[in-house]
Amino acid sequence: MARTWAFVMMGLARPAMARIPGIGFWKLCGSGTGEGFTPFPNFGVYAVLCTWPDKQTAEKAQSDASIFKRYRAKSAESWTIYMSADTARGAWSGVAPFEPTENSAQGPLAALTRATIKPGILTRFWRRVPNISRVIGQDPNVMFKIGIGEIPWLHQVTFSIWPDAARMADFARTGPHAEAIRAVRDEGWFREELYARFTLLGDEGTWGGTSPLKEALNK
Template sequence: MQITSLSLFRFASRSARLWAFAMMGAARFPLARTEGLRFWKLCGSGTDEGFAPIPNTSVYAILGVWDDATTARDTIDSHPLWNRYRARASENWTLFLNPVSTRGAWSGKTPFAVSEDPGTGPIAALTRATIKPGIAARFWGRVPDISRVIGANPDVMFKIGIGELPLLHQVTFSVWPDAPSMARFARAGGPHAEAIRAVRDGRWFREELYARFRIAGETGAWEGRSPRLLTELQPEGSA
């Protein structure tokens, strides 16, 4: 069964950050040749947990879609590229994700093959959009308010904004304890709902994708710990 991985890396020193920035180009060749990796994206991040247009040169991400969980785990654990990232990073964290719903496209593709939703456990939401250049200023003007609302929500377990291209290609990723808590946030009024209406009414995006995942496992740590996920998973689901 197909599985998705999201690997986050934090780089502390200036030399490590310069290396990570260079790898946004250099890592493409080894990723393209990785057996069992069907879709991948290299992403940078913004400040304020990624939800800002100013680049954060210390945090980078690799998203991958794999043939199966064993291939994903074994490759991420032993592949020279991931080893090089881990060797230079001050910390790293990888989530393994089972897609349970998806709509839209990413670079003209539908990357996630949906599996049956077990209906229990933490759930992750991923949104990806190509923002029309003429709309970028209005879009980013709304983001700080949305970020504050998410951050104040007691249910959100983790959130980050990443992207392939600053300002124009944006990915948001958040983890919630269950589907009802995520649905309550999505239905609530305020900046988030207003932004969704503006996006729909103004057709702000050239391309968009929305996907939900169940958390299948994790390895590593972020900010010195598992962001409230480890205790929520079955023992065999964590590494």
């Protein structure tokens, strides 16, 4: 029943989200199976992405907003990450959702990519995904990774956390991921795309019984 509720709330939660004090840009997303980077939905995991004027406002909303309380009450587990955008380029639903600080902080960072895939490219795009998923799943440097999206197959988001910028760049420049990036540029796969990097400010809750960031944020 909880999974059915969460799926239905992809539509019904929108009015409640829009009424949260202080909220800026927000999106409700489902996820993929396996490593998350697959075309097959995982009806047990959902993501809510929001922007806020500051961390204090974000924490207060997480604590007080009734819609977030309902999500936690229905969940077997929940995990919230607080971040500050370092760099961002591109658009999401026609807007630039993140206000970058142009920081170049040392240490762990998160990367988010989002794209609207052209329908005629779907087969070529998803043909490459299993190889990328396999490589990132085997990479000992990635601290966390998941594929999410607003509309299955067409609107895709990848989110990953890395120990530092150098090891993230090494992954991006080599193997299947680098080949896919070249194809995106050469063949124009996307109608809209966004890339952003974030400094990690803290987290609440657990994923798989622990915080994937516990050691990194306590150093």
